[in-house]
Amino acid sequence: MVQHSEIELSECSDCPIRHRAVCARCEEDELDLLESIKYYRSYSAGQTMIWAGDRMDFVASVVVGVATLSQTMEDGRTQMVGLLLPSDFIGRPGREIAPYNVTAVSDVTVCCFRKRPFENLLVTTPHIGQRLLEMALDELDAAREWMLLLGRKTAREKIASLIAIIARRDAELKDALPEGRLSVTLPLTREAMADYLGLTLETVSRQISALKREGIIELEGKRRVIIPNLPVLMEQTGDDSDGGPIV
Amino acid sequence: MVQHSEIELSECSDCPIRHRAVCARCEEDELDLLESIKYYRSYSAGQTMIWAGDRMDFVASVVVGVATLSQTMEDGRTQMVGLLLPSDFIGRPGREIAPYNVTAVSDVTVCCFRKRPFENLLVTTPHIGQRLLEMALDELDAAREWMLLLGRKTAREKIASLIAIIARRDAELKDALPEGRLSVTLPLTREAMADYLGLTLETVSRQISALKREGIIELEGKRRVIIPNLPVLMEQTGDDSDGGPIV
DNA sequence: CGCAGAATTGATACATCTCAAGCTGGGTGG
DNA sequence: CCACCCAGCTTGAGATGTATCAATTCTGCG
Numbered sequence: 001m002v003q004h005s006e007i008e009l010s011e012c013s014d015c016p017i018r019h020r021a022v023c024a025r026c027e028e029d030e031l032d033l034l035e036s037i038k039y040y041r042s043y044s045a046g047q048t049m050i051w052a053g054d055r056m057d058f059v060a061s062v063v064v065g066v067a068t069l070s071q072t073m074e075d076g077r078t079q080m081v082g083l084l085l086p087s088d089f090i091g092r093p094g095r096e097i098a099p100y101n102v103t104a105v106s107d108v109t110v111c112c113f114r115k116r117p118f119e120n121l122l123v124t125t126p127h128i129g130q131r132l133l134e135m136a137l138d139e140l141d142a143a144r145e146w147m148l149l150l151g152r153k154t155a156r157e158k159i160a161s162l163i164a165i166i167a168r169r170d171a172e173l174k175d176a177l178p179e180g181r182l183s184v185t186l187p188l189t190r191e192a193m194a195d196y197l198g199l200t201l202e203t204v205s206r207q208i209s210a211l212k213r214e215g216i217i218e219l220e221g222k223r224r225v226i227i228p229n230l231p232v233l234m235e236q237t238g239d240d241s242d243g244g245p246i247v
Numbered sequence: 248m249v250q251h252s253e254i255e256l257s258e259c260s261d262c263p264i265r266h267r268a269v270c271a272r273c274e275e276d277e278l279d280l281l282e283s284i285k286y287y288r289s290y291s292a293g294q295t296m297i298w299a300g301d302r303m304d305f306v307a308s309v310v311v312g313v314a315t316l317s318q319t320m321e322d323g324r325t326q327m328v329g330l331l332l333p334s335d336f337i338g339r340p341g342r343e344i345a346p347y348n349v350t351a352v353s354d355v356t357v358c359c360f361r362k363r364p365f366e367n368l369l370v371t372t373p374h375i376g377q378r379l380l381e382m383a384l385d386e387l388d389a390a391r392e393w394m395l396l397l398g399r400k401t402a403r404e405k406i407a408s409l410i411a412i413i414a415r416r417d418a419e420l421k422d423a424l425p426e427g428r429l430s431v432t433l434p435l436t437r438e439a440m441a442d443y444l445g446l447t448l449e450t451v452s453r454q455i456s457a458l459k460r461e462g463i464i465e466l467e468g469k470r471r472v473i474i475p476n477l478p479v480l481m482e483q484t485g486d487d488s489d490g491g492p493i494v
Numbered sequence: 495c496g497c498a499g500a501a502t503t504g505a506t507a508c509a510t511c512t513c514a515a516g517c518t519g520g521g522t523g524g
Numbered sequence: 525c526c527a528c529c530c531a532g533c534t535t536g537a538g539a540t541g542t543a544t545c546a547a548t549t550c551t552g553c554g
Contacts, residue, residue: 078399140383
């Protein structure tokens with residue numbers, strides 16, 4: 001079931017996530033230590049990478065692709081609790097059992113470290129622990145933003161927020177300020193968006209249609225969204241108008 | 248507005264949160280360093296300790312009492328995003344501006360560290376960073392559990408979950424397994440519970456009444472809840488029946 | 495006692511879910 | 525090359541859970 005095709009990727013020194021992942025702060029010699037315990041793994045779109053309850057003998061960084069973290073209740077209701085993009089970290093030092101499902105949304109390649117050696121490095125190599133702390137705190141902030149969305153926003157605000165989040169992230173990747181007419185690709189199906197937002201897929205579809213009808217977004221196919229005017233979209237998110245994210 | 252009554256508390260070595268807070272892993276000599284930059288601050292019930300947008304020149308640990316972390320939208324909708332109990336950490340190294348409101352629910356005493364010196368200790372004293380990482384990851388797990396609650400649970404499940412969470416935590420403090428007839432005190436008003444759960448206070452009140460009517464809980468006054476049979480309550484939470492928390 | 499904040503309860507409105515029926519676009523096999 | 529199929533998506537109609545608005549009723553306390 002699980003596809004294990006090992007992929008030969010570049011060395012750490014010219015890895016695409018070298019400066020954002022858990023290894024970002026490492027010096028050359030520390031990088032060598034990581035290099036010696038790392039290996040790549042790939043999954044194809046739709047595959048479940050890890051099942052909640054599985055024993056985990058590794059931790060990993062997403063190198064390429066998009067994956068999701070999700071929880072499922074007995075009756076099938078599911079809630080996404082994390083959206084994993086390149087450089088994001090999977091797993092937790094000191095934990096045996098995976099608490100969430102991890103699913104590949106697109107084809108995904110991850111850089112794995114065997115857990116035990118990684119835990120040792122964590123003690124001996126402060127730069128790794130420092131970076132991991134920074135990343136954990138960033139995720140905690142994101143989770144709290146997400147809690148406001150889930151608990152208090154309307155369906156329309158949720159959709160607008162999601163599109164805005166994706167647009168902002170795209171811009172971040174290009175290091176360009178988002179302005180004028182932008183075009184972003186939704187990496188998620190309607191159902192995955194629903195799981196992200198705590199809605200049903202029908203409501204997601206209806207709200208997207210409504211935003212389109214009102215000219216706030218345009219669609220090119222099902223997955224590509226054009227935002228003629230970002231500030232207008234931002235007004236629909238319910239967030240403070242004045243502000244970029246507080247850093 | 249803010250009450251600054253300094254309180255003379257014990258030394259670190261016999262501090263009530265010595266073994267759970269950010270200092271838990273510290274050796275005696277490391278503790279001395281913390282001791283030299285710490286000071287206490289107290290707030291009375293209902294007081295706002297920190298406003299979102301405030302400049303933060305310290306980080307802190309809750310020593311006594313309960314506080315909340317919350318976000319408010321322009322039109323007044325508010326969502327609680329953190330419940331801070333003794334030993335929980337406030338603030339983030341490397342951050343200037345507070346992103347959330349912090350409010351004292353009961354009278355609260357915190358142990359503060361000036362931010363700059365604390366950040367230096369973080370680099371020179373790995374035990375602090377390690378513990379902080381552990382705590383951040385625990386909070387992240389709690390946030391993700393909370394996201395499932397906000398996104399997918401019904402009002403009744405939310406209330407049952409909240410009572411169960413509080414019951415479990417009380418038991419943890421006493422290091423006793425919860426069994427038989429338990430009695431717990433809700434540290435929150437109905438409105439605060441609503442902000443925690445993403446509901447209105449009327450819905451909270453109705454659901455509590457419903458659980459009472461059905462004999463799943465009993466009330467002693469408004470704040471004290473008696474749970475005649477914990478497993479029966481747990482069935483109402485929507486969570487997996489089999490399981491304690493995955494550690 | 496009497497007041498104020500907290501909580502309960504009721505009646506109604508409304509947003510979102512649920513169930514059900516089509517639509518669309520891209521791939522496949524005849 | 526077309527017909528078909530299927531997953532993903534859209535749209536509709538009606539049900540339902542929670543919010544909203546509005547009285548009361550508690551409870552603790554000066």
